[in-house]
Amino acid sequence: MTSGDYNGDGVDDIGALYGYATQRQSRAFIFTSNGTNAFNAPTTWWDSGPGNWDWAGTKLSSGDYNADGLTDMSALYGYAAQHQTRAFVFTSNGINAFNAPTTWWDSGPGNWDWNGSTPLSGDFSGDGQADLAVFYGYAGNQAKIWQFDSHGTGFNAAYAAWDSGAGNWNYANSKIVSGDLNSDGRADLTAFYNYSGLQTKVFNLK
Numbered sequence: 001m002t003s004g005d006y007n008g009d010g011v012d013d014i015g016a017l018y019g020y021a022t023q024r025q026s027r028a029f030i031f032t033s034n035g036t037n038a039f040n041a042p043t044t045w046w047d048s049g050p051g052n053w054d055w056a057g058t059k060l061s062s063g064d065y066n067a068d069g070l071t072d073m074s075a076l077y078g079y080a081a082q083h084q085t086r087a088f089v090f091t092s093n094g095i096n097a098f099n100a101p102t103t104w105w106d107s108g109p110g111n112w113d114w115n116g117s118t119p120l121s122g123d124f125s126g127d128g129q130a131d132l133a134v135f136y137g138y139a140g141n142q143a144k145i146w147q148f149d150s151h152g153t154g155f156n157a158a159y160a161a162w163d164s165g166a167g168n169w170n171y172a173n174s175k176i177v178s179g180d181l182n183s184d185g186r187a188d189l190t191a192f193y194n195y196s197g198l199q200t201k202v203f204n205l206k
Contacts, residue, residue, distance in 0.1 A: 019055020137171020
């Protein structure tokens with residue numbers, strides 16, 4: 001699940017990608033908010049059709065990637081046999097549907113471990129449109145943040161915006177969210193990190 005103002009009415013809604021396992025089919029449902037105390041009944045904004053989308057291989061995020069004032073949905077999609085990952089973007093039509101997903105980035109075969117990735121969205125570059133960041137775990141207790149800046153119709157090549165260094169960060173012990181923590185117009189990341197001995201710390205990555 002994810003959230004954003006998909007219909008442009010100034011109120012955030014909830015988006016849910018729902019998987020039909022026997023058919024290898026997924027649908028995107030949107031629960032629009034009534035702005036006071038309830039969500040409206042969910043409506044289908046996208047349907048992959050039978051046999052076309054692996055729900056279990058999808059990680060969602062949301063943001064206004066094309067700067068049209070509407071929240072879109074992105075999917076980090078893993079191809080297990082090829083060790084390959086693609087970022088798809090479903091742009092909103094602002095009324096009642098997502099446009100057909102388009103590939104905004106492709107790692108190529110053998111280049112990206114989907115299982116060790118956590119996608120996050122926000123305007124990290126401060127240019128007025130949402131970008132994609134991926135928190136990525138390596139062996140040897142190392143993590144990096146790979147940033148994919150949006151140019152409106154795709155993501156630019158990824159670059160390492162942060163590197164923990166070897167032996168300094170366990171990806172499996174982390175939960176990450178994004179938001180503008182210091183009100184400077186750029187999205188930041190917050191990491192909830194679990195230690196042994198019932199201890200947890202919150203790290204801000206600005």
